[in-house]
Amino acid sequence: MKNIAVALPYAVSIRDFVNGGTFEALSSGGEFRLTIYTLNPDIPELEAVRAKGFQILPFTPYENTRLEAFCKRVYPQFFSDQMAYLQLTNADNVLRRLFGNGMSLLRRMMGPRLTLKLVGSVLAALNSRRHLPDQLTEPADLFIGTRSLVNSVDYGLVAEANRRGIPMLTLASSWDNFTTKGYFPFPTKGTVVWNEQMREELLALFDVEPDKIVVAGYPRARLLQERVRDTDPETYLSSIGIDGYKRFVLYSASYGELTRAPGHPIPLEYEGILSICAALEPTLPEDVCILIRLHPFSNEKDRALFATLPRCHVFVPGRADKYVERVMGIADEEHLATQLARAEAIVSLASTVSIDALCLRKAIINVDFDVVEDVPLKWSSRRFYQFNHFRDLLRTARLPLAKSIEEVVQFVHECLAGRHVRGVDMPAFERMYVPPNSADYPQHVRQAVKAMTND
Known part of the structure; x- marks a missing residue:
């Protein structure tokens, strides 16, 4: 039996993972032992998890240092020439616009993969030097992040999984994240997206390896x-x-x-x-x-x-x-x-x-x-x-x-x-946007988890 740690930091994470059937798909069959990490383990919406005897543990939201906060604000600017959201944000400030242009030029020179590796390395080093206590207290063969962005409240769990070498799978939880907040800069075994549009964004903007992208369908369909x-x-x-x-x-x-x-x-x-x-x-x-x-x-x-x-x-x-x-x-x-x-x-x-x-x-x-x-x-x-x-x-x-x-x-x-x-x-x-197989989203996630824990 493989041990899976799952972060549910937001209410939308609970919607897609529990209400949408992914928890049921992963918890059936006896292949996986799940540990859920969330802000309030006692909420009634997680009764299905408790009924199956899986642990639900609290975690402390991450608080950035000033330097971490600065780096996280800078990171999306590497892609500002491709993100309309940032272009509008930068438009009324000449210095910010020039900074965004310079960072975009640097990304084009390095390439998206090296840029992500650089950002991930800097953030990992800043997190590691803080010597924060571990919050992933249960054994984990795979960490599933349902909102794995650098500014999410579960960033501490994500950074810890990266530091400890726990393989990670990310589930995209919103259709605008890649083009407003950027892509996950830490190494992952795969990313589950809703549709072909999001897959194309990962390929075109961030040069993600095609075999690491799983198109599972719209989770709410x-x-x-x-x-x-x-x-x-x-x-x-x-x-x-x-x-x-x-x-x-x-x-x-x-x-x-x-x-x-x-x-x-x-x-x-x-x-x-x-x-x-x-x-x-x-x-x-x-x-x-x-x-x-x-x-x-x-x-x-x-x-x-x-x-x-x-x-x-x-x-x-x-x-x-x-x-x-x-x-x-x-x-x-x-x-x-x-x-x-x-x-x-x-x-x-x-x-x-x-x-x-x-x-x-x-x-x-x-x-x-x-x-x-x-x-x-x-x-x-x-x-x-x-x-x-x-x-x-x-x-x-x-x-x-x-x-x-x-x-x-x-x-x-x-x-x-x-x-x-x-x-x-x-x-x-x-x-x-909504593939015909969207109703099978939970099973697609299960297949991805199974493949990644059998490597």
């Missing part, structure tokens, strides 16, 4: 497809305390804090939601309401911001715990799947919900405008569509964008009337 409640919209709305409506429009908010600008009391995205919904409400049939679904990073108090909208009802997913974002259990997965599947129309802002909606072949439109005039691009909601991950999705799948409130209203009414023509290139979307 099975949850979305299997967790839709067998109920009609009216009954579902009533189950969450919303009575008097037979249909609903879903407005899925992104992480609003990313649009918090100086001089504005609330995030610009929230101002947009208020303006769009205020314009949309009076035009809706009497049996239709708007369900505003907040992001898992949101605060329960944000609910009050939308109290002035009489036909809008706010849903806050998950619950607050020790994690950065709200923790979602199976019931929360059912709410997400059902809200997407039963909505008449879906409105969002550059969110992963776009992938979720298309998984269920639902019509979605993304808001590509600000309701506040003259917003600098670095605060604007529009900037997200220039980032590599969403720019590529738009180009590949031809997702519709709304350039005004009127276009959002028109889209919703077309959906309500059954007249909306999606125009999305579903074959291209499935080819690049």
Whole structure:
């Protein structure tokens, strides 16, 4: 039996690894003994782990020294010429822009592999000299990092595994990490990605060896497809305390804090939601309401911001715990799947919900405008569509964008009337973003773990 250490530092890690079925796939068959490391071992969402008798141990979030923090800020700049996120960040500062250009030139001279090796060696040396106590207290033949980035709270576990020579497998947990935060700079036996798009990013940006990339599928596809409640919209709305409506429009908010600008009391995205919904409400049939679904990073108090909208009802997913974002259990997965599947129309802002909606072949439109005039691009909601991950999705799948409130209203009414023509290139979307085998994601991870522990 092989010993596997698994880091679950964020609530999204728990979603993909436990809710999504990967834990079940690895724990069945008696081949692997798992030890889970997380911030709160007692959360109910890990009951499946406890029921099988595996250990769940706490770890202490990593705190950088000043020099480590500096190196981690510098590292992505090696790739700033290829990351739109960094180009926008550097744009209004001449020195930062020149620094990014210089670091990118240095990377082109050294090559991506040598650059990653250099960064990894520096970070490893800085960590080693601190002589921190070990936190991976149980035997491990393989360490699985579910959020292995240099700025993740589990960085201490990752650095320890690297220092002790424990082989590592990383599971990509977000589709934007490679093009906003960089690739893992420590040696790994492999990286599991969602799709062909992420595989191409690893090859093109970081020159990762092709045989070290495993395309396992979209880890949430099975949850979305299997967790839709067998109920009609009216009954579902009533189950969450919303009575008097037979249909609903879903407005899925992104992480609003990313649009918090100086001089504005609330995030610009929230101002947009208020303006769009205020314009949309009076035009809706009497049996239709708007369900505003907040992001898992949101605060329960944000609910009050939308109290002035009489036909809008706010849903806050998950619950607050020790994690950065709200923790979602199976019931929360059912709410997400059902809200997407039963909505008449879906409105969002550059969110992963776009992938979720298309998984269920639902019509979605993304808001590509600000309701506040003259917003600098670095605060604007529009900037997200220039980032590599969403720019590529738009180009590949031809997702519709709304350039005004009127276009959002028109889209919703077309959906309500059954007249909306999606125009999305579903074959291209499935080819690049949600492979047909996505429901088998847990088994693909299991096969990768088995191969890497049998070497």
